[in-house]
Amino acid sequence: MIINILDISISNRIAAGEVVENPSSVVKELLDNSIDAGANEICVKIQEGGIKSIEVSDNGSGIPQKELPKSILTNATSKISTSDDLFSISTLGFRGEALSSIASVSEFEIKTRSSSDANGALLVYKNDKAIVSDYAWENGTFVSVKNLFYNTPARYKFLSSMSVEENNIKKVLFQYILSNPYIQFNYITNNKLVYSSDGQGLKSAINSVYCKDIAPKLLFIDDTSSPIKITGYLSPPNIFKHNRNMQTIVINGRVINDSNISSIVQNAYDGSLMKHCFPIFVLHILIPFEEVDVNVHPTKKEVRFSNSKKIYGKIYNSVKTVLEAEKLRKQQEVFDYSSTISKPQLSKQNAPIIILDKEITSEIPSILNNSVKDISFFDNSISTGKIDETDFSIKSNDAKINKLEESIQYDYSVIGQVFDTYLIIEVKDTVFFIDQHALHEKILYDSFLQELNENKRMIQPLLIPELFICTNSQKEALIRLQDKLASLGFEIDDFGENTIRISTVPSILSDKVDLILLFEQISRDINPNISLNSVKMLFNDKIAMMACKAAIKGNTEISKDKINLIIKYFFDSGFPLQCPHGRPTFATFSKNDFEKLFKRKV
Numbered sequence: 169m170i171i172n173i174l175d176i177s178i179s180n181r182i183a184a185g186e187v188v189e190n191p192s193s194v195v196k197e198l199l200d201n202s203i204d205a206g207a208n209e210i211c212v213k214i215q216e217g218g219i220k221s222i223e224v225s226d227n228g229s230g231i232p233q234k235e236l237p238k239s240i241l242t243n244a245t246s247k248i249s250t251s252d253d254l255f256s257i258s259t260l261g262f263r264g265e266a267l268s269s270i271a272s273v274s275e276f277e278i279k280t281r282s283s284s285d286a287n288g289a290l291l292v293y294k295n296d297k298a299i300v301s302d303y304a305w306e307n308g309t310f311v312s313v314k315n316l317f318y319n320t321p322a323r324y325k326f327l328s329s330m331s332v333e334e335n336n337i338k339k340v341l342f343q344y345i346l347s348n349p350y351i352q353f354n355y356i357t358n359n360k361l362v363y364s365s366d367g368q369g370l371k372s373a374i375n376s377v378y379c380k381d382i383a384p385k386l387l388f389i390d391d392t393s394s395p396i397k398i399t400g401y402l403s404p405p406n407i408f409k410h411n412r413n414m415q416t417i418v419i420n421g422r423v424i425n426d427s428n429i430s431s432i433v434q435n436a437y438d439g440s441l442m443k444h445c446f447p448i449f450v451l452h453i454l455i456p457f458e459e460v461d462v463n464v465h466p467t468k469k470e471v472r473f474s475n476s477k478k479i480y481g482k483i484y485n486s487v488k489t490v491l492e493a494e495k496l497r498k499q500q501e502v503f504d505y506s507s508t509i510s511k512p513q514l515s516k517q518n519a520p521i522i523i524l525d526k527e528i529t530s531e532i533p534s535i536l537n538n539s540v541k542d543i544s545f546f547d548n549s550i551s552t553g554k555i556d557e558t559d560f561s562i563k564s565n566d567a568k569i570n571k572l573e574e575s576i577q578y579d580y581s582v583i584g585q586v587f588d589t590y591l592i593i594e595v596k597d598t599v600f601f602i603d604q605h606a607l608h609e610k611i612l613y614d615s616f617l618q619e620l621n622e623n624k625r626m627i628q629p630l631l632i633p634e635l636f637i638c639t640n641s642q643k644e645a646l647i648r649l650q651d652k653l654a655s656l657g658f659e660i661d662d663f664g665e666n667t668i669r670i671s672t673v674p675s676i677l678s679d680k681v682d683l684i685l686l687f688e689q690i691s692r693d694i695n696p697n698i699s700l701n702s703v704k705m706l707f708n709d710k711i712a713m714m715a716c717k718a719a720i721k722g723n724t725e726i727s728k729d730k731i732n733l734i735i736k737y738f739f740d741s742g743f744p745l746q747c748p749h750g751r752p753t754f755a756t757f758s759k760n761d762f763e764k765l766f767k768r769k770v
């Protein structure tokens with residue numbers, strides 16, 4: 169056997185496999201270089217999904233002619249020089265392998281001029297040969313990559329169709345425009361302008377890549393109070409997508425994929441988004457450089473944090489704060505045009521609470537073993553509970569529910585029910601259309617949660633303990649959660665190989681959930697960072713399901729008395745906007761809207 173030392177051109181082509189996966193990864197690397205060179209104008213032109221041609225030009229620092237031949241050598245970088253630099257990387261590139269990799273698998277050209285040079289220079293690289301010559305060029309750099317993988321047929325075969333590659337490049341540009349809002353980008357595909365951003369900040373960057381009507385509706389997030397700084401925009405719960413394509417996470421200027429951060433943001437929306445609905449957001453997160461390791465993945469799409477709990481907790485709290493403020497603002501808006509006699513200030517500490525009398529309580533289907541005592545406006549502990557940033561466990565809701573001494577009166581008249589599903593009420597100058605199922609579901613959900621919160625220690629021993637068979641790692645994870653599960657009412661212990669014994673359940677859940685299924689879900693969702701949170705989310709899901717099952721359905725005629733009870737709750741609880749599954753509970757139409765509709769007013 170002979171061991172060969174590979175020729176540099178072959179080893180470059182092998183290395184190219186790591187960095188250059190497809191045309192979009194070429195675009196990404198070239199954009200990184202332009203940004204690192206301080207450009208504030210970048211133009212990307214592609215032909216045929218980038219397979220035929222990718223051209224990136226910038227007005228950055230340029231490459232001095234005498235450095236140009238080095239730029240395409242392996243591990244050639246101007247961005248770091250010692251190993252210590254690896255621990256405080258502030259540029260997007262640093263591995264010095266992009267240009268060498270790209271050049272080795274394409275017909276490659278650079279035209280550039282650095283401000284320190286009198287003339288520009290041209291580098292042409294083809295068939296493993298680089299030729300550098302003088303070339304008249306303005307400041308900045310132009311890189312052209314043609315016929316990608318022309319010399320690696322196996323790689324060429326693995327390219328997707330032109331339209332898929334083109335779409336991937338579009339996604340890259342989408343993310344880069346959002347992550348570099350002060351850079352002007354033009355993106356041209358097959359001679360057609362696709363994106364054009366003006367470099368005037370995040371709002372206008374969003375405008376250039378999102379549909380026009382979304383941008384104005386986004387909520388601004390700006391939390392710069394600590395060393396971890398979060399700014400950006402996120403959608404209110406009524407705007408969402410069915411995938412995560414419009415979620416952009418930018419950490420220290422670098423777009424990254426982090427499913428943990430995605431789920432944390434999702435969790436902050438809590439029950440206000442329906443299943444399989446994902447918020448839209450752009451989050452710019454600044455973290456002290458020494459707390460982030462960017463050297464985790466060759467394509468630098470992932471990073472590692474030295475203290476992920478602290479960072480995740482911070483993100484959760486910042487997003488939650490914005491969403492809570494928006495919720496209060498919306499509720500206040502409804503108050504403003506509907507309350508007539510008294511106008512309470514809505515705040516978390518001062519939510520209107522009415523204790524309903526017995527007669528009303530008895531109307532609520534008694535799904536609980538113990539009857540519901542009162543129905544109150546109640547923010548469950550997850551939606552108001554802040555996450556302790558050092559511990560990333562959810563604190564119980566220590567803000568006591570403030571029961572108001574006097575009940576608040578509203579002047580409303582119940583018009584009735586239509587289509588056996590919607591309740592109509594008139595309040596001052598507004599008509600409310602309420603979805604009876606969604607609202608009743610919310611009533612029950614709140615009361616169940618309150619029951620659970622007030623009677624945390626109400627646990628029900630199981631006559632015959634349930635045995636949950638699981639994998640060893642699931643067992644370990646569950647045992648790690650033993651105390652936390654106990655605080656929720658589940659006592660579990662290690663019952664030998666691959667088995668967990670469940671001996672108690674919170675009494676509110678007894679008989680109502682398939683325990684084994686619940687544990688399967690819990691152990692499937694267990695993630696060391698957000699374990700208790702996901703358990704609580706699952707819990708909430710279960711409770712929402714119970715509420716949904718027990719609530720009055722649509723297409724059900726209900727008595728006037730019942731309508732009155734539901735409506736009373738609606739006012740007493742501060743107009744809940746959504747059911748636990750995120751569907752809206754009501755819509756309004758004002759007198760003004762009617763007047764406009766009938767052209768009484770223009």
Ligand code: ADP
Nearest residue numbers: 201205239245246261262263264265266267309
């Ligand atoms: P890295 O970005 O990791 O340093 P690359 O292979 O991407 O490695 O680039 C090699 C070097 O070429 C860079 O360090 C930089 O000095 C120079 N360079 C590449 N592209 C540009 C550009 N658009 N403008 C200025 N310099 C560039």
Ligand code: MG
Nearest residue numbers: 200201261266
């Ligand atoms: Mg680079």
